[in-house]
Amino acid sequence: MNDRSSLDEFDGGPGLLGPPHAPRGREEGTRAALIAFASTVIFIVVALWAILTSNAWPAVQKQFFNWDHFVAVFPEVLGGFWLDIKMFLFAEVVILAFSLMIAMIRSLRGPAFFPLRALAIIFIDLIRGIPVILLILLLGFGVPALQLPGVPKSALFWGLTALIISYSAYTAEVYRAGIESVHESQRMSARSLGLTQGQALRYVIVPQAIRNVIPALLNGFVSLQKDVALVLILGIREAVREADIYAASTFNYTGYIAAALLFLLVSVPVARFTDWYTDRDRRKKQSVST
Amino acid sequence: MTTPKLELRGVWKAFGDKEVLRDVGLVVDHHDVVCMIGSSGSGKSTLLKCVNLLVPIDDGTILLDGADITASGVNQNRVREAMGIVFQSFNLFPHMNVLDNITLSPRKVHGVPRADAEEKAKGLLERFGLSEKVVEYPDRLSGGEQQRVAVIRALATEPDLMLFDEVTSALDPELVAEVLDVIRGLKDVGMTMVIATHEMGFARDVADQVCFLDQGRILEHGPPKQIFSTPQEPRTQQFLQRIIDAGRL
Ligand SMILES: Nc1ncnc2c1ncn2[C@@H]1O[C@H](COP(=O)(O)OP(=O)(O)O)[C@@H](O)[C@H]1O
Ligand SMILES: [Mg+2]
Numbered sequence: 001m002n003d004r005s006s007l008d009e010f011d012g013g014p015g016l017l018g019p020p021h022a023p024r025g026r027e028e029g030t031r032a033a034l035i036a037f038a039s040t041v042i043f044i045v046v047a048l049w050a051i052l053t054s055n056a057w058p059a060v061q062k063q064f065f066n067w068d069h070f071v072a073v074f075p076e077v078l079g080g081f082w083l084d085i086k087m088f089l090f091a092e093v094v095i096l097a098f099s100l101m102i103a104m105i106r107s108l109r110g111p112a113f114f115p116l117r118a119l120a121i122i123f124i125d126l127i128r129g130i131p132v133i134l135l136i137l138l139l140g141f142g143v144p145a146l147q148l149p150g151v152p153k154s155a156l157f158w159g160l161t162a163l164i165i166s167y168s169a170y171t172a173e174v175y176r177a178g179i180e181s182v183h184e185s186q187r188m189s190a191r192s193l194g195l196t197q198g199q200a201l202r203y204v205i206v207p208q209a210i211r212n213v214i215p216a217l218l219n220g221f222v223s224l225q226k227d228v229a230l231v232l233i234l235g236i237r238e239a240v241r242e243a244d245i246y247a248a249s250t251f252n253y254t255g256y257i258a259a260a261l262l263f264l265l266v267s268v269p270v271a272r273f274t275d276w277y278t279d280r281d282r283r284k285k286q287s288v289s290t
Numbered sequence: 291m292t293t294p295k296l297e298l299r300g301v302w303k304a305f306g307d308k309e310v311l312r313d314v315g316l317v318v319d320h321h322d323v324v325c326m327i328g329s330s331g332s333g334k335s336t337l338l339k340c341v342n343l344l345v346p347i348d349d350g351t352i353l354l355d356g357a358d359i360t361a362s363g364v365n366q367n368r369v370r371e372a373m374g375i376v377f378q379s380f381n382l383f384p385h386m387n388v389l390d391n392i393t394l395s396p397r398k399v400h401g402v403p404r405a406d407a408e409e410k411a412k413g414l415l416e417r418f419g420l421s422e423k424v425v426e427y428p429d430r431l432s433g434g435e436q437q438r439v440a441v442i443r444a445l446a447t448e449p450d451l452m453l454f455d456e457v458t459s460a461l462d463p464e465l466v467a468e469v470l471d472v473i474r475g476l477k478d479v480g481m482t483m484v485i486a487t488h489e490m491g492f493a494r495d496v497a498d499q500v501c502f503l504d505q506g507r508i509l510e511h512g513p514p515k516q517i518f519s520t521p522q523e524p525r526t527q528q529f530l531q532r533i534i535d536a537g538r539l
């Protein structure tokens with residue numbers, strides 16, 4: 001009882017670091033939440049005070065946080081951001097399907113599939129070795145310049161293609177890790193039931209594999225959702241490009257902040273969801289194994 | 291003389307330098323039950339996987355209904371469809387419920403319409419006392435129930451040869467009987483079976499032929515009475531003595 005009360009005293013202090021031990025009861029849980037909340041508020045107030053009273057603040061505010069400029073630039077940035085979202089959604093769907101196909105090809109066994117397997121490995125190695133931005137430049141400027149008949153000349157098309165190819169190489173490796181995490185005995189059972197390699201992958205291995213890698217895939221979502229902005233280098237007027245254009249003519253960077261806010265609006269919830277999902281998944285697995 | 295259901299001739303198998311099957315010969319007649327006994331590591335699992343073509347053999351031939359299934363150009367998937375195998379660790383598909391586990395192969399491999407496959411699966415589940423578990427997921431079943439479902443899953447494609455690899459070894463003792471009863475039931479309806487087992491009492495009951503496997507060789511084989519009562523080979527005698535000492539016969 002003695003050390004309990006001394007602990008309580010410690011908790012009752014400023015509590016900037018939160019409780020020193022995991023909360024045990026419901027009451028302690030509420031207390032821990034209160035302390036966490038209070039310490040966060042204190043932290044934010046102190047940080048804001050430090051920033052807003054510094055000598056540099058008026059200049060920073062004028063350049064980055066100017067309300068009038070914000071109102072002026074926001075419609076353009078928002079329009080560009082809508083394009084970012086559309087690019088992201090389209091690219092993500094294609095990436096998820098395309099990379100799964102590559103990963104499945106890479107997981108085929110037997111000498112007959114060697115050429116296919118080799119192709120998949122070469123693709124993954126090559127693409128992962130090239131910076132995304134370089135691939136975007138290469139395809140986005142390079143291919144239209146060839147003036148090939150019947151080949152699209154749109155920078156948007158080739159910029160997206162570059163993103164899709166690049167992300168597919170990474171995502172294929174995520175899937176492959178998932179496929180390899182499924183126990184060999186599952187493949188053997190499936191084969192023993194007469195399923196072909198492809199059927200075993202499709203109905204038995206891949207569904208389990210995907211479950212195992214959903215957190216990693218969600219992380220990829222967040223990453224791609226930001227990286228679609230890279231196509232601005234091709235002159236495509238997405239959010240960052242719009243902010244850039246505004247900054248070039250007004251020498252004010254509030255547009256960048258507007259764009260950043262819009263990206264955060266999407267990526268933070270996805271990140272929180274990823275954490276929540278991963279946590280829930282881990283707890284579920286623990287409850288099964290006990 | 292009719293062609294046997296299954297025949298192995300001079301089968302050899304090595305993993306790297308380690309010879310696991312050495313000149314194995316075996317004849318399994320229609321409706322016969324053959325039990326493979328032998329210490330752990332003697333090659334029982336490998337033998338069954340070779341028959342199911344899950345592991346390629348290095349030399350020799352395996353004949354199913356007189357046809358060489360180890361020849362090149364054989365459609366391995368078709369061969370596997372004709373037999374069922376059940377493993378020690380139940381290996382049900384954890385993301386599918388009992389019904390989907392059972393109907394996957396009939397539907398996807400044999401093209402049976404879903405309704406027909408499910409009706410048949412339900413019939414089998416009822417026959418083996420698992421009617422209530424139709425929509426249950428594997429992690430909600432006891433080990434014995436999981437293994438019975440695994441047997442039903444293997445039976446769902448109507449194989450006429452069943453392979454069992456120590457199917458009760460991973461079970462709690464009180465669950466062993468329910469699984470062995472299922473296999474006895476299959477013997478009663480004339481299923482041809484090759485069974486690797488450590489359950490000597492069961493082997494003595496159910497087998498038409500017992501093979502003692504030792505370091506990859508079938509050292510001795512014959513009717514259970516002969517193998518268990520008057521084993522000829524010293525290695526067989528030692529093995530059985532160890533079993534008796536462990537109180538398992
Ligand atoms: N995939 C494999 N790779 C290498 N060695 C193996 C493999 N499978 C089995 N073995 C070896 O082959 C021998 C026989 O194994 P197994 O057939 O499982 O015997 P049993 O089922 O009688 O216990 C063992 O020594 C085992 O280590
Ligand atoms: Mg074994």
